[in-house]
Amino acid sequence: MVTDPKFGFDTVCVHGGHHEEGHRAHLTPVYASSTYTFDSAEQAAAIFRGEEKGYVYGRFGNPTINEAEEKIALLEAYGLADASGNPLQLKAILHASGMAAITTMLLSNLKAGDKLITHPSLYGGTQELLDKVLPALNIEAVIVDFHDKETVAKSILADTSIRLMYIETPANPTLRCIDMEALAALGKAHGLIVCADNTFATPFLQQPFRYDVDYVMHSTTKFLNGHGTAVGGVLIGRDLQKMNSTVTKTHRLLGANSNAFEAFLLTNGLRTFSLRMQQHCSNATMVAEYLVQHTAVAQVNYLGLNEHPDFDIAKRQMKHPGAMMSFELKGGYEAGVRFINKLKLCTHAVSLGTCDTLISHPASTTHAGVAREHRLLSGITDGLIRLSVGIENVSDILADLEQALA
Ligand SMILES: *Cc1c(COP(=O)(O)O)cnc(C)c1O
Numbered sequence: 001m002v003t004d005p006k007f008g009f010d011t012v013c014v015h016g017g018h019h020e021e022g023h024r025a026h027l028t029p030v031y032a033s034s035t036y037t038f039d040s041a042e043q044a045a046a047i048f049r050g051e052e053k054g055y056v057y058g059r060f061g062n063p064t065i066n067e068a069e070e071k072i073a074l075l076e077a078y079g080l081a082d083a084s085g086n087p088l089q090l091k092a093i094l095h096a097s098g099m100a101a102i103t104t105m106l107l108s109n110l111k112a113g114d115k116l117i118t119h120p121s122l123y124g125g126t127q128e129l130l131d132k133v134l135p136a137l138n139i140e141a142v143i144v145d146f147h148d149k150e151t152v153a154k155s156i157l158a159d160t161s162i163r164l165m166y167i168e169t170p171a172n173p174t175l176r177c178i179d180m181e182a183l184a185a186l187g188k189a190h191g192l193i194v195c196a197d198n199t200f201a202t203p204f205l206q207q208p209f210r211y212d213v214d215y216v217m218h219s220t221t222k223f224l225n226g227h228g229t230a231v232g233g234v235l236i237g238r239d240l241q242k243m244n245s246t247v248t249k250t251h252r253l254l255g256a257n258s259n260a261f262e263a264f265l266l267t268n269g270l271r272t273f274s275l276r277m278q279q280h281c282s283n284a285t286m287v288a289e290y291l292v293q294h295t296a297v298a299q300v301n302y303l304g305l306n307e308h309p310d311f312d313i314a315k316r317q318m319k320h321p322g323a324m325m326s327f328e329l330k331g332g333y334e335a336g337v338r339f340i341n342k343l344k345l346c347t348h349a350v351s352l353g354t355c356d357t358l359i360s361h362p363a364s365t366t367h368a369g370v371a372r373e374h375r376l377l378s379g380i381t382d383g384l385i386r387l388s389v390g391i392e393n394v395s396d397i398l399a400d401l402e403q404a405l406a
Contacts, residue, residue, distance in 0.1 A: 170310075
């Protein structure tokens with residue numbers, strides 16, 4: 001186990017979370033077993049009391065799932081210390097999807113009558129969960145601009161039922177960022193639980209636990225898996241006592257568990273995570289520089305560009321501006337459709353973070369059902385193209401963009 005702080009981030013990606021196998025398998029196999037045996041009635045009782053470690057039932061976890069969880073916890077904690085200066089200990093729980101991880105986090109921290117405070121332009125699924133599922137449980141979301149700290153503070157003071165602060169940074173598709181250091185401090189100063197969706201940035205680019213954040217959630221479907229082979233999510237927390245009690249209980253009882261095969265695919269993807277991110281990021285920088293000077297492009301939303309409104313926040317809290325960007329075509333909706341149809345190498349698909357470059361036109365796909373004025377309010381203009389830059393040779397990505405923009 002590479003828990004020793006002397007090991008580098010890349011080494012943790014490769015080896016982190018691996019435990020010796022009983023049958024000396026090099027890699028942890030796919031544990032396709034729904035239940036686990038006990039040596040004796042006494043041992044079973046000890047495992048159930050939590051005094052002895054042991055697997056019990058597939059919904060509670062298995063060795064394949066455990067490896068992915070420990071690897072991700074080590075990556076989010078990498079190089080960070082707890083209040084007493086010791087390496088930060090985190091617990092991660094793997095879920096069936098990013099949405100499942102977010103649901104477990106919300107339902108293990110909020111009860112009827114509670115409210116959460118968050119900002120506009122959350123991931124669509126998260127926004128719908130807040131709009132369509134939580135109100136029936138009498139849990140309400142208060143939405144304010146997190147760039148305006150004074151209003152955030154006032155809103156919290158004005159409503160004592162606000163219990164949790166929900167952050168997602170960077171956000172889709174304009175790459176707006178939230179200043180996690182300032183907002184988490186504000187949230188904690190008012191006694192809130194603070195959580196952050198770190199899907200877009202990943203622990204390669206930013207570690208929310210560096211600040212006063214209680215929970216981090218990921219859709220592992222994206223950069224962490226990296227190959228588009230499995231849907232998954234993870235919830236990571238720093239209060240180990242709470243993670244091992246309420247949160248574990250909620251995860252189990254919601255049936256939000258992952259499975260051995262998809263956990264195996266995730267662990268396999270994570271081995272090359274650091275290497276992939278380096279190529280994703282360096283390619284993205286070149287793609288952004290190319291798009292900025294193109295005459296068919298009206299605007300590029302990329303955190304590495306000086307003119308991005310959150311350039312400074314990103315520079316402070318992220319190691320690199322990342323692999324996500326969006327750009328606005330001068331020709332509007334028709335230009336967007338024409339561009340998408342001409343692509344030969346880049347993949348036309350929603351989602352992000354896979355090895356191949358993924359391109360989508362939100363106005364004709366994911367947001368076609370949203371009223372135009374609402375779409376425009378969240379920055380999704382008619383000619384907006386979203387780009388998740390892949391790890392192909394950048395010359396090939398640029399050539400494909402060039403012929404599609406011509
Ligand atoms: C994809 C995504 C989710 C939801 O994850 P699923 O794995 O699709 O359930 C949540 N947040 C962000 C930022 C995402 O990109």
